Amino acid sequence: MQHIIDRFISYVTVDTESDPNSDTTPSTAKQWDLANQLVEELKAIGMEEVTIDANAYIMATLPSNVEHDVPTIGFISHFDTTPDFTGANIKPQIVENYDGKDIILNKEQNIVLSPGYFKDLLQYKGQTLITTDGTTLLGADDKAGITEIVTAMEYLINNPEIKHGKIRIGFTPDEEIGRGAHKFDVEKFAADWAYTMDGSQIGELEYENFNAAGAKLTFSGKSVHPGYAKGKMINSMLLANKFISKLPKHETPQETKGYEGFFHVTGINGSIEETKVELIIRDHDRKKFEKRKKTVEKIAAKINKKFAKQFGGPIVSCEIKDSYYNMREKVEPVIHIVEVAEKAMKELGIKPIIKPIRGGTDGCQLSYMGLPCPNIFAGGHNFHGKYEYVPVESMQKAIEVIVKIAELTAAKK
Structure with a gap:
């Protein structure tokens, strides 16, 4: 040996x-x-x-x-x-x-x-x-x-x-x-x-x-002096937090096993005006895998719809790339x-x-x-x-x- x-x-x-x-x-x-x-x-x-x-x-x-x-x-x-x-x-x-x-x-x-x-x-x-x-x-x-x-x-x-x-x-x-x-x-x-x-x-x-994909989301914001921010400031970090909170909370690596898939936030970095979130998406079942990707897109779309008028356009961009199958x-x-x-x-x-x-x-x-x-x-x-x-x-x-x-x-x- x-x-x-x-x-x-x-x-x-x-x-x-x-x-x-x-x-x-x-x-x-x-x-x-x-x-x-x-x-x-x-x-x-x-x-x-x-x-x-x-x-x-x-x-x-x-x-x-x-x-x-x-x-x-x-x-x-x-x-x-x-x-x-x-x-x-x-x-x-x-x-x-x-x-x-x-x-x-x-x-x-x-x-x-x-x-x-x-x-x-x-x-x-x-x-x-x-x-x-x-x-x-x-x-x-x-x-x-x-x-x-x-x-x-x-x-x-x-x-x-x-x-x-x-x-x-x-x-x-x-x-x-x-x-x-x-x-x-x-x-x-x-x-x-x-x-x-x-x-x-x-x-x-x-x-x-696993079928595997990576997602990158960029949240935009508007920085205004906090003393005059009423109805004007948009804090991109809070938007990112809102997005993360909408992911299924029990479908994470630490709460799944076997054939169970998950969403896993791997990185977050931000300021008031811009916050980037990275996550990986995993599932053994191809149909469930595709559904998970749609879930991420739907949450982002809802945030965009909510803030479209105030921000003047999409406030979050979402890029998803498949890694392997x-x-x-x-x-x-x-x-x-x-x-x-x-x-x-x-x-x-x-x-x-x-x-x-x-x-x-x-x-x-x-x-x-x-x-x-x-x-x-x-x-x-x-x-x-x-x-x-x-x-x-x-x-x-x-x-x-x-x-x-x-x-x-x-x-x-």
Whole structure:
């Protein structure tokens, strides 16, 4: 397991935070640091056709070692980390033989990873955990996935007696800001199907995700001296507050689960004369998703109608853009690719947890680009924050799942 730990740490200690405000690909120059490192490592372990394009998309091939025809499969992960929490100067901590008690991440700042709050910790008692030091995220999302794919390919190269077909691997930038698949060359990748190694706890297997959209609303106002404001001032911040109050109050991330969708206000910034509100809209059901977008538009329209005469025109503008759609529509016609992964887990003694993703992965966009792409666990927990951790044993199991999928795909019918 030390090999896995060393590889993972060599990845997470490279800062690859992406930037949603950048218009380049990758969105930050520092993503090239790990991208170039990965290219050299793939060559060193013996992968073939190792390429990196002008946008830092990496692809490589493990040739088939069987004579009969076998589908070409792929495994994909992303190397950027979320801008939600800093990924600079990550100092991983190794907790061996976890005792099931509180883990002190940072004594000085009294930051504790506790099973009293994060109950999932208890299922890893006796295992080796990698945690943060309480001041950064860890980057298991998705450097655990990269670790697993590289290690699985290395294992197959070193053990040629394990039969497999042609395997393609791909590593992408900017997944965390929703652009990971935007410039992915599906035709060049040339796989019949693929799997993203980007899930959380051991056993997760997902082929459903949210339909997703982002909304940006700009509220205008009129600034007048408060002493003479009667009937004249329009405070755009209060209009924004009125809009937010009209959203269904129980349909938020903190009050929904499973297939339940939500509205989530992610940002608000304003003054009397102008306030901008950003929110995301999510739902697994396409009809409900479209209805949610209409709800936002209707609330904005009512505010415009109410203030049209006083303001002299529309007082709020609303822009809604779709981000991605539920991959289920594209994966169900080829459901055998999910069944292969499920069988692989069962043969390894892993209980498959098949459930919808309350989010999205590169795979959902890739599925609509012609590459059906379910999602498999990478092992990490508490992504995007200082309480992130990953059990090394879960990474080991993910490596075994990749190898087993390759075996099952190559087996003669």
